[in-house]
Amino acid sequence: MGESGGRSGTKVAYREIEGQSAGYWVAVIACGLLAAAGVVTALYMRAEGHHVTGMNNQIVWGLPHVLAVFLIVAASGALNVASIASVFGRPLYKPLARLSGLLAVALLIGGLWNLVLDLGRPGHLLAAVLYPNFRSIFAWNIYLYTGFLVIVGFYLWFMMERRLNPHTHAVGVLAFLWRLVLTTGTGSIFGFLAARSAYDSAVLAPLFILTSFAFGLAIFALVLLGGFKVLGRPVGARLLARLKSLLAVFVAAVLYFVAVYHLTNLYMAGHRGVESFTLVTGGIFPVLFWGGQIFIGGVVPLVLLLRPAPRADVGALARTLTAASAAVVAGGLAQIYVIIIGGQSYPLQMFPGLIVKSSFYDGVVHNYVPHWPETVLALSGIAIAALIVLVAVRLLPFLPESLEDHVVSVHGERTATAETAGGQSVAGT
16 A cells, blocks of 8 residues: 655555455456457458458558557546646646556557557567658657657656655656657647548647547546446545546537638648548448537537536536546547548549549548457457556555545645555555
């Protein structure tokens, strides 16, 4: 068990979970089996070829890439809670900083798991490391992702080791800046692809940064509320109200930048065709955009988060935040699917303004239906992220014993927490 000092000298107690229940071991075994199934599926796809998936010569990034990009973007945003505490000095969020860093690492590893296994020959990744092409944003992202893992690892170490606590702010600033660059790099993967009408936009970089804030906070809230409910650890109304307001701001900002992105494309004559495809004529993609991304991922969370509710009703706040976070995650998956799959489905404009005719799918909208191998592989990334969290919270004190109002602090005010009992003391945030 660990403990964290507040500004007034009092402490927040942390404790590892016991992990002895049948439910815990069922979750661990299920995640482990699904992760192993992802490896087997990747080997099957390598042996048989990618024709066993729904991907083809036109749709080369399928469902594994959708989940991978979603998890990588969410990983950056999951660290936002720790950044608010360490970088911007908000004591209310400090008891959550350890879990925030853990989720950031777990989600990024889960996303990279999907990317590496979907390569077909993961060993080729070594060639990209040894012989990098720095004119490619993909090469830069290799170093951005690995750098993020290293920096957040040190960030967690500094938070959990009492002697290093004074340096947490400096490492937190570095982690904050690095994750902004990382998400910019992820968005630039698509923004730099000028050949694809749906991707060719500088707005995608800031859009990805804002979506990372919303996705990461939504997943963080679901893990926090779900974990504390299962463990029987209390969460106060003050913290829930702050998370609720913060998520509302992020969701509104995402909707604004989505509007800017599409209005920018509508203004550009060369992008009006793909905008019509995405918003009106593209079959499943307008449904996912308007019904999934905008309504479920934007309108529904804002209605839930902004409606008046008793601030002292912990149960109502928890239910509202859970429902809104689940809607943000569902809408986020729809958003990434529309960007990645929809962007590839729309035909390449080889010579804008001219009609091109050949036997190689010129002007043809490409269809994509994910098959079971890529579905299993995609879900295995989520399983890896969940498995990392399940094992970590059992081995190390990432979770506070209580987040009640009299435990957490606002503007430096803090009261005493539960007494520490047993185990070696580990320093806190």
